[in-house]
Amino acid sequence: MDRMNQMRSKAVSVKRHNAFLLVNYSPPKYLTVRMSHNSARAPTARTEVLSDGLTLVVVSGDWTIQDTLPRISFKGDKVKVQAEALGAFDSSLPAWLYVHLKNVRQCDLSALPPRLQSLVEMAEKATLSSDRPDPPGFFENFGSWGVESTHSWGRAFDHIGQTAVGFARACIGRARVNWSDFTLQLQTAGVDALPIVALLGFLTGLIMAYVGLIQLRQLGASVYVANLVSLAMTREMGALMTGVIACGRMSTSFASQLGSMNVSQETDALRSLGINPVEYLAVPRILAVTLMVPLLAIFATFVGIFGGMIVACAGDLSIEQYLTQAIVAIKFKSFLVGFIKSIAFGFIAAWAGCYRGSVAQRSALGVGDAATSAAVLGITLIVIADALFAVIFNLYDF
Amino acid sequence: MNDVAPILLCEDLVVGHAGQPVMSDINIRLPAGKIIAIVGPSGCGKSTLMRVLGGLDEPMSGRSELLGTDLVHATALERESVLRRSGFLFQGSALFSSLTLRENVELPLREFLPIPPQEIAQLAEYKLALVGLADAMDKLPSEISGGMAKRAGIARALALDPAVMFLDEPSAGLDPVTSGKLDELILKIKESFGTTIILVSHEVPSILRVADFCVYLDSDTGRMGAYAPPKDFLSPEAHAKAHAFFTLARIS
Structure with missing residues (x-):
């Protein structure tokens, strides 16, 4: 203790001569306690x-x-x-x-x-303020899950409704739409996606031709590989592949963008200005992707048919044979089927991203979850829609 | 030289942003167990200075020591060791949004203490109870108010019993009652744990309540204006701009 007192008196004398302001040094209380014990004993x-x-x-x-x-x-x-x-x-x-x-x-x-x-x-x-409530039991958790699921569906339909109204208002020129977003998204969803669509479309056509050729050769019908590839690409795979790519690229991107805007209260700011966030943010994005996916699907279809031609011509067919068979196989009706599907798939991919982003939790985890669930929701809905299209087109012999 | 080593020491310190000096001529010598407030007009470099004093950023020139370590010449390991003995409350609380309040406080404990999980939970529960959040431990940061987030930030900063705490605008945006409670908490932390506290604030009543010393940063000259106990700034003989700042802020 004497040493401590000495230290304190020195500190006081220093104060008088020092340009800095220094008051009595009083060590933290818990440090004082530590100083009196040299060796620690177990608690x-x-x-x-x-x-x-x-x-x-x-x-x-x-x-x-x-x-x-x-x-x-x-x-x-x-x-x-x-x-x-x-x-x-x-x-x-x-x-x-x-x-x-x-x-x-x-x-x-x-x-x-x-x-x-x-x-x-x-x-x-x-x-002392309050007692903590008991943690919820199994049935309470199950009930909460049920209520939350119902709310989730409700929010989804509400968002679809708002999107439809937004499009209607945009058509009559009464919607407040961020058109600069629209042009930016046209480029992001369209031109920027060309390389990946080309690669995946080419490989899809190539794989189909390869598998088809092995089977058809056994029947001596190798020439029909052109029909197989061109019909599959036109009616089904071109639109489906492009829809899935749009989910991977655009749904996740939209969910992250809108989710982050949710976190930083930008969507609240829009609401406070009397602007509907769905109209302002979702409509231009959905419109851009819905326009771009059909164009990309047509591109993927032709690239896929070209991929199939590489394999077919490396095998039993000549280029003329392949192209002649392909042109015969592709009817305008088949082309229309693929085109209609791709419009729907583009809409679904963009809507899933915008919807999940707009209901994202206000946290880093929430934004990540929104991106993941947007891709999952988009792909699931695209596959369901594809199945429904198959039934409908079959019913009407399309 | 002084025999008693200050817990925080800086001499002729210059701090800045992107190669541009913001504040220079900063000389502070702070004994342990005291509270120092950094005040000044908006944009004068208060938070920048706090980050430099805490070792988060490097000064442009001068000497800066914290807990006996020269932060300018310290190795990465030495700097890390100093940071481990410091606690930070950032302006926006900076709670990890994907973790509950309990998990936020447990994070540094799990990383640095070789003790069983139930003791970690015990410490986290106590630290949250200290700041009055015992009932909100399992909530996410998005589910609590701004005042609660500040208190949770303080609980996380207190997790490892730091020798020094840095609080960036702890009472900004809070109502007077919540702000008063936060001041009480800061004083209790100082008294009970002997923690040295460096706080950045605009709130003059709060500074007068808690701070032992006050640094006034003069944005016009880009230099430290004054360093004295906060009550001294209320007298007309004090540094003119600091006195004007304190008087005006007090009236408003």
């Missing part, structure tokens, strides 16, 4: 039940957050805590006492050092 705790039913909890040793703390258990709701040869302590001791005593009805801390007493009481005082 210990024991309990005793006294004759009047009072449980005595005695703590001793040095308590630091680096140490493994002792475990005690006791019954009864009258507890007195006492310190015995208590050394240095940091927040681990008040935390330990707080957790062990928070459910005790009558707790006497008066025998503890005042600083420790105040650290425990600070937490207890702040906790």
Whole structure:
């Protein structure tokens, strides 16, 4: 202690001569406690039940957050805590006492050092406000899930409705639409996607031709590989592949963009300005993708047919044979089927992204979830829509 | 030289942004267990200075020491060790949005303490109870108010029992009652844990309540204007601009 006093008096003398402002150095209280103990002792705790039913909890040793703390258990709701040869302590001791005593009805801390007493009481005082509710049980969780699912469907239909109204208002020129977004998205969804659409379309045609050629050769009908590839690409694969690519590229992108805007309250700002976020943000995006996906699907169809031609001509067919068969196979009706499908797939991909983005939770995790669920929702809806189209076109012999 | 090592020391410090000095001539010598407030007009470099003092950013020139480590010449490991003994509350609380309040506080404990999970949970629960959030431990940051987020940020900063805490505008945007409660909490942390606290603030009543010292940054000259106990700024003999700032802010 003498050394401490010396240090303090030196600090006062320094203050007089120093250009800086310096007051008496008083070390932190818990550091003062540490200084008086050279070697740390393990934290210990024991309990005793006294004759009047009072449980005595005695703590001793040095308590630091680096140490493994002792475990005690006791019954009864009258507890007195006492310190015995208590050394240095940091927040681990008040935390330990707080957790062990928070459910005790009558707790006497008066025998503890005042600083420790105040650290425990600070937490207890702040906790007294209310009892924590019990965690929800299985049925409550199941019920909450059911209600949330219903709400989720409700929000989805509401968003579809708002999108439809937004398009209608845009058609009569009454919607507030961000047209600069529209031109930007035309480029992002269209021109920027050409390389990946070309690659995947080419490989799809190539794979179909390869598999088809092996089977058809056994029947001596290799020439029909051209029909197989061109018909499949035109009616089905061109639109489907492009729809899936749009989900991977645009749905996730829209969900992230709109989700982030949700987090930074930009969508709230739009609402406060009297602008409908669906009209302003979703309509231009959905329109751009719905216009671009059919064009990309036509491109993918031709690239796929070209891919098939490479394999077919490397095998049994000449270029003339392949092209003649392909032109015969592709009817305008088949071409129209693929085109109609691709419009629907483009709409679905863009809508899924905008919808999931607009209902994203306001957190980094929420934005990530929105992007993932947008891709999943988009692809699922595209496959379902494809199946429905197959049934409808079959019914009407299209 | 002084025999008593200050917990925070800076001499002729210059701080700035993107190669441009914002504030220079900063000389502070702060003893342990005290609260210092950095004040000044908006955009004068308060938060920039706080980041440099805490070792998050490098100064442009001068000397800056924290907890006895020269931050200018420190190795990455030394700097990390100083940061581990410091706690930060950022302006927007900077809680990890995908984690609950309990998980936010548990994160540094899990990373740095070799203790069992139930003790980590115990410490996190206590720190959140200290700041009055025992009932909101399992909520996500998006589900709580701004004042609660500030308190949760303080609980996370307190997680490892830091020797020094940096609080960037702790009471900004809070109502006077919540702000008053936060001041009480800051004082209790100082008194009970002996923590040195460096805070950036605009709130003069709050500074007068909690701070032992105050640094006034003069945006017109780009230099540190004054360094004194905050009550000194209320007297007319004090640094003219600091006095005007304190008086005007107090009236408003």
